[in-house]
């Protein structure tokens with residue numbers, strides 16, 4: 001596919017997969033139109049990058065389908081000034097989308113080779129407002145807390161307590177919670193010291209592994 005065909009595929013992805021499925025936030029749609037998703041997958045999969053399905057990114061992990069990335073992003077309700085923490089950098093695509101919509105993205109990944117590859121792509125695109133860390137993200141990233149938004153892109157058995165503690169007030173946390181097969185996509189909000197939760201979708205994510213997640217692969 002040529003560069004302009006990738007651009008066309010991306011425009012089509014927004015029109016066919018996002019707008020009809022209630023992705024309405026203009027900033028989310030703009031970021032999804034802008035970020036070259038094909039650069040976040042390996043060469044052999046580039047032609048499939050704009051399809052309505054998840055793709056493997058190596059080490060048994062996957063990049064979510066575009067609709068799920070957009071839905072989770074939209075749920076954060078970003079205006080532009082926020083600091084956002086992501087757990088599960090993976091390919092870096094979700095972090096890249098967020099970086100176009102807020103002030104700073106802090107993203108934590110537990111698999112070194114994935115983080116190294118994601119960093120390469122951020123650098124090549126000059127996405128300079130993304131900070132990365134190799135660690136167990138279920139403990140959050142205390143140094144830069146609190147975060148206006150937190151997004152977890154792997155599924156765990158419960159909401160990790162450190163993430164709730166590192167969420168600003170007001171703040172929004174988006175996280176898949178459930179068993180290892182299926183999870184509820186939950187939006188947890190903190191406002192005036194109160195926590196509320198709602199489920200917006202049923203999803204299948206790879207496992208969140210760590211101190212406050214599942215304990216093994």
Ligand code: SAH
Pocket residue numbers: 057061062063064087088089090091092093094095108109110111114135136137138153154206207208209210211213
């Ligand atoms: N947001 C990614 C999705 C990658 S899949 C993207 O846009 O491509 C989820 C990722 O979460 C995997 O790379 C996995 O290694 C990572 N992960 C799982 N448990 C983690 C933990 N405790 N801390 C940090 N990353 C974790």
